[in-house]
Amino acid sequence: MKDCNSCGKCCEAWGSDGLSASSEEVERWETYRPDIARYVQDGKIWIDPATGEYFDRCPWLTKSPDGQKLICDIYEDRPEDCRYYPVEIADMVRDDCEMLEPRDLDNLRRAQRRLDEIMIASRPPAGRQP
Numbered sequence: 026m027k028d029c030n031s032c033g034k035c036c037e038a039w040g041s042d043g044l045s046a047s048s049e050e051v052e053r054w055e056t057y058r059p060d061i062a063r064y065v066q067d068g069k070i071w072i073d074p075a076t077g078e079y080f081d082r083c084p085w086l087t088k089s090p091d092g093q094k095l096i097c098d099i100y101e102d103r104p105e106d107c108r109y110y111p112v113e114i115a116d117m118v119r120d121d122c123e124m125l126e127p128r129d130l131d132n133l134r135r136a137q138r139r140l141d142e143i144m145i146a147s148r149p150p151a152g153r154q155p
């Protein structure tokens with residue numbers, strides 16, 4: 026299994042209406058990051074305040090200066106949901122996560138064990154890279 030290369034596919038897959046935030050997270054954003062809180066409505070993220078609907082794409086996902094990666098503009102303050110990706114190999118397969126190698130796909134159970142080791146070793150959770 027390779028390191029995360031910031032391809033952004035997980036954010037593309039989940040960043041529209043696939044994320045949730047706890048009330049504690051929302052309160053923290055309201056206090057310290059009102060720029061983030063403006064995209065929260067009734068605990069739902071990420072909502073376009075102009076329409077009241079989910080954005081089609083996470084509003085914090087942007088290209089790196091060299092255009093080679095997709096980066097998170099709120100990396101240090103991103104939701105817990107984002108910090109804990111990836112947890113399940115099945116999600117990585119579904120999202121075409123570029124951490125996966127052919128040998129991982131050949132043996133998904135072994136790949137899950139390897140992923141578990143990586144996530145335990147990276148505590149506090151690394152999530153996807155900035």
Ligand code: SF4
Pocket residue numbers: 035036037039040083084085086087096097098099100103104107153
């Ligand atoms: S990590 Fe950042 S860019 Fe990706 S879905 Fe989460 S908030 Fe959006």
Ligand code: SF4
Pocket residue numbers: 028029030031032033034035036110111120121122123124153154
């Ligand atoms: S965790 Fe996987 S899908 Fe997400 S940015 Fe990293 S390599 Fe891409």
